Amino acid sequence: MEQIISLQRARFERVFTAFLAILSGVILILLAVQGPLFLDHIHYKTAEVINNQLLGQDIVNLLVLAPLLIAGGISLLLKKRFAIYLLLMAPLYLIYYVLSYTIGWEWSSNLYTGNNEKWFFHFLFILISSVIILFYALAEFPEKVQSHFKRKHLLIYTLLNLFFMLIFAGMWISEVREVIATGTARGYDIAPTAFWLVRVFDLGFTIPLGILSIYLLWTRPDTTFPVQFMFYGFFLTMIIAVNAMGVIMLLNNDPTFLFRDLSVFLILGAIISFGFGFILKNYRTT
Helix, strand or coil, X not given: CHHHHHHHHHHHHHHHHHHHHHHHHHHHHHHHHHCCCCCCCCCCCCCHHHHHHHHHHHHHHXXXXXXXXXXXXXXXXXXXXXXXXXXXXXXXXHHHHHHHHCCCCCCCCCCCCCCHHHHHHHHHHHHHHHHHHHHHHHHHCCCCEEECCCHHHHHHXXXXXXXXXXXXXXXXXXXHHHHHHHCCCCCCCCCHHXXXXXXXXXXXXXXXXXXXHHHHHHHCCCCCHHHHXXXXXXXXXXXXXXXXXXXXXHHCCCCCCCHHHHHHHHHHHHHHHHHHHHHHHCEEEC
């Protein structure tokens, strides 16, 4: 009897998580189509110039995240082993995305008008689904793995990654210090809430996660594969979105665009892509 109950519970969790993933992918497509990318029915309460960043992120949601979620959900229904790998790449990115598209805009400012609050429950659904998908994928991820990292290769990757992450952190810290000293900075006056959300999240979450992942590769390589995969899934999807935003800002002559930022993010994207392949190559499921 206990075995039957366990099997039924496992089936319910699998089907429920698959449904959440597929529906989240469909909602991402809906939000991208309804936003400034196509129909422009969603008007976000922020400066018009910020639409360049919205366009970049919506393109990535439409072409990368939505297919990832839908393919992961369908694969999970079909009991495919790789479904967990697909699903674990998305949750942290989606949590960041929802926070930036809700509390990241200037909802309380009298300077901007919009109707993005009408889509609140769509964003809320994605946030809740992301948390559930995250815990399910971590619980179902293969635990029996062995690492085969060569210390020399790991050292080179560690130094490169740390170097450019510190440059990234330095960029944001310098802008925060500028606001503290002068009361403003590049793009600060038009979107102060978005400014602080991005700096707090990157300096307090993204960059520490990157450093933690490197630390775990040196100290616990055989027991942290699920965490490593989750981290690098987030880093890869996030850097794709950031670079897409930068390219759109460049093409549209965005006054807040800086080649410095895009150059650093492109290099970080290359390092993260290499690192993701490096991680996968040096882990073997037993």
